[in-house]
Amino acid sequence: MAKLIIVVDKLQDWAPFYQYDGVMSLPDYLKWRPKQAQRVRVINLCRQAHYLGTGYYCSLLAEANNHHVMPSLRAFNKFNRHEISELIEELPGQLRNQLAKALTESTEEQLTFNIYFGETELKALRKFASYLFEALPVPVLRVELQKKVQWQIKSIKIGAVHKLTETEQSFFAEVLERYSHKIWRLEPKNLKFKYDLAVLTNPTEKFPPCTPKSLELFAKAAKRAAMDIEHITAKDMQRLAEFDGLFIRETTAVNHHTFHMAVKAEREGLAVIDDPNSILRCGNKVYLQTLFQQHNVPSPDGLMLFKHDHDNLEKAADAFGLPLVLKIPDGSFSRGVVKVSTLTEFKAQLAALFEQSAIILAQRYTFTDFDWRIGVLNGQPLFACKYFMARNHWQIYKHGKTKTQSGGFSTCAIADVPKHVLAAALAACKPIGDSLYGVDLKQAGEQVFVIEVNDNPNIDDGVEDLYLGNKLYDMLVEDFIRRIELTR
Incomplete structure (x- = not known):
């Protein structure tokens, strides 16, 4: 701890x-x-x-x-190298506009206020305070604003706790309690936590990789192993060094705070699942396709299509015929993945996808009633599920205008998975890393194709944990402890 x-x-x-x-x-x-x-x-x-x-x-x-x-x-x-002046001059236009809007009714020419760990008592300036704290992570910042033609920063200094008024002291204490709850948290009398683990979640996420119940089961397993769990969100990035490990349970992306938090946590010496390299490698289907080819991992025949090439249609159609599947490199939950059956459809969908990415992956279409999902942790199989296609659809998820439908599932023991399916799943993970992965595969008779490796696989109660139950969460906790001990 x-x-x-x-x-x-x-x-x-x-x-x-x-x-x-x-x-x-x-x-x-x-x-x-x-x-x-x-x-x-x-x-x-x-x-x-x-x-x-x-x-x-x-x-x-x-x-x-x-x-x-x-x-x-x-x-x-x-502060000492005058980088503050550069920060003031480079203040984004959006923040300048927010500043002007927030203070539009002010009759004063100057305003001085404090920022405590990125928070301020002035509600209208909260986004502004958060921006300054990200740039200058200091417990107390003393900011002076001045109105000339428009509001601008006159000075930023490191604030002093002993100079706070009683009202400021109260707010500082409240913020510090949120920022570092260790000061106020009382440990149970008969239990000393040996490890601190941050679990990154997004309470507003539509398709989170864990249900609330599965997070609760994980927390209970952690407690049994003397590990303290705290759920954090994106705004807690500056607190990462308080913890021994970071478990990302929010859908990841490279151009996203999940990746930035993984990078920062790894630099701070934390055990991280999923680590930055895994997010980078799994987050791009073009990269995975190339990696699979290099390491002889069985996967669907694929072809990279480039935005400015004029023979994309002929190239893909000649190679695979129709129908075929088009994918943007960083899609998730079946988004950015389309099946085209005619050249007209191909042309229209390709133009739409090129608005999102300069490279599109075209793959041979293979129909199956279900996809295998093999969970892999530290190079070993963790769970096995069959995900069935949504009704009257060719994918597991069917996204409508108002709702998303999904197919059923079947969870089974690792021992009941065909050996060549397991072998392909483990082979796909080997060049990526030793983190937690969900490998999607299609099985057509004796043939197996790895579709992709997910760095942040779903672990939902009653689905992925249906066979192992609490043991699955115990195994996750044990692996975190192993990683934490290795970092030490």
Whole structure:
């Protein structure tokens, strides 16, 4: 379990807040030694933020001790190297417009306010505060705005906790509680958590990779193994260093916060599922097609079509005939995947897909009643399901204007999966990595084709866990612990 340390110049600076044994002066922090292999998270609230001041030295020596500290030395250097002026000048036009709109009724010429871990008391400026915190991850930012022709940033400084008013202290405490709940969380008397795991979810996602019940079952398995679980969202990116591991349970994409969080977590030394390389490799069907060809993984015959080529229709039709399947490289849940049966249909669909991607993958169409989904974890099969096609449709998902339909499923034991299906699934994962994958395959008699490898496979209660039950979640937790111990 990570230890949270709060460093202040004077202990009296922390007097208005909850008394916590992790609050230390800088000299005491430098003498303190963590338990063996324990991760340490430091929030630096020292008064002297200038170069070679106590705040600067706190972050400098924390990084030397391999502790994860906020502000980082890089954040301090942004202030000392005048990068702030560049940030002010490069403020996106959208934010400038939001700023003008938020303050349109203000009669003042200047406005000064604080940002605490990306939050502010001024509701109209919350997006603006979040943007500044992403650029300058500092516990307290003191921002001064000035109105000339339009509102602009006059100055940004590192704020000091000991200068906060009583009202500001209350809001700071509320935000810190949300940002780092460790200060207020009381551990059960008879249980000491050894590991902290962040589970990234999106409560508003339409097709999440886990049901609420499956997340609950995973949390219970983690608790049995002395692992503490906390659900986080995209806005918690700056908190990642508090944890030992990150489990991404939100649909991933490369040009997306899920990928950025995976990268940051890996840099912070966390065990990550799914890791950035897996997201990169699995997130592009063109890449997978090339990878499968290089490693002799059985897959449907495919051809890359380029936007500016004039013979795409003839090339694909001559190679595979009709019907065939067209795919954008980064589609998910059957989106961006179409079947074309005529040249007219082919031409229209290709033009539409080229609006989304410069390369389209064309594949030979093979009809089957179901697709195999083999779950693979650390190079070993985890679960096996048959996903049947949606009624009167050629795919598992049938997306309508108002609703999405899906076919049925059948979960079975790994021992009941044909050996050549398992072998193809494991062969497909081997060049990608050792993370958690869901391999989609089609079986036509003795022939097997790997359609794709998903880096963020569904694990829904009553579906993927139907055969193994709680054991599936225990296996996931055990593998996370193995990964965490390896990082240490």
